[in-house]
Amino acid sequence: MKNLNLKRNQFAVSKAEFTTGIVLKNDGLYFKSGDNQNDIYTIFETFDLAKDFAIKEVQQNPEIECWIKNTRSETVFFIDKNGERKFEKIKHKYFLNIPKNLTLFYISGILSIIAGIIYAIILINGNSAEDGLMGIYILFCLIPVLLVILIDRLLVRKFGNQKVNKVQFSFVGFIMLLWIIRAIANL
DSSP states (O other), rough: TOOOOTTOOEEEEEETTTOOOEOOOOOOSSSTTSSOGGGOOEEESSSHHHHHHHHHHHHTTEEEEEEOOOOTTOOOEETTTTOOOOOBBSOOGGGGTSSSOOOHHHHHHHHHHHHHHHHHHHTTTTTSSHHHHHHHHHHHHHHHHHHHHHHHHHHHHHHHHHHHHHHHHHHHHHHHHHHHHHHHHTT
16 A cells, blocks of 8 residues: 555555455456556545445455555455454554564563473472472572563553563663673773
């Protein structure tokens, strides 16, 4: 939709073959790379007009599917022969299955807990008492990591993942800066 100049409240309807997902041009032929991108969109002034058009297209030809995009290139409606699909707004097709509230501390905390539990199990099942105690110590050290993850989830719920990530990356950047200053000072 980069080549489209949609006005604020305009919507673009596109269609594709239901069984293969191949995008179709307005005349019903397959869209091929190098074709004019504007040939796959039908533009409407209101969402209702676009929705009525998409429904009629699918009713006339059940072997196609139609979707409607807004000016921000978000899919706001999708219909095929099975009916309307319910979904959250799609930002990008490659990120559909990735949770939207991931943060730096959440990912690193989960990875730390997994690695810590595995290493602790290996140590506890070891031959010496020192290894067993070290494994238990590692398990106790995972409690603060779990608390950080819980606090992270509460902050994400309250402020959103973008703001929380910004603060977390700033914190990590500050710690790295301190390490660099210490390394320079120790030279």
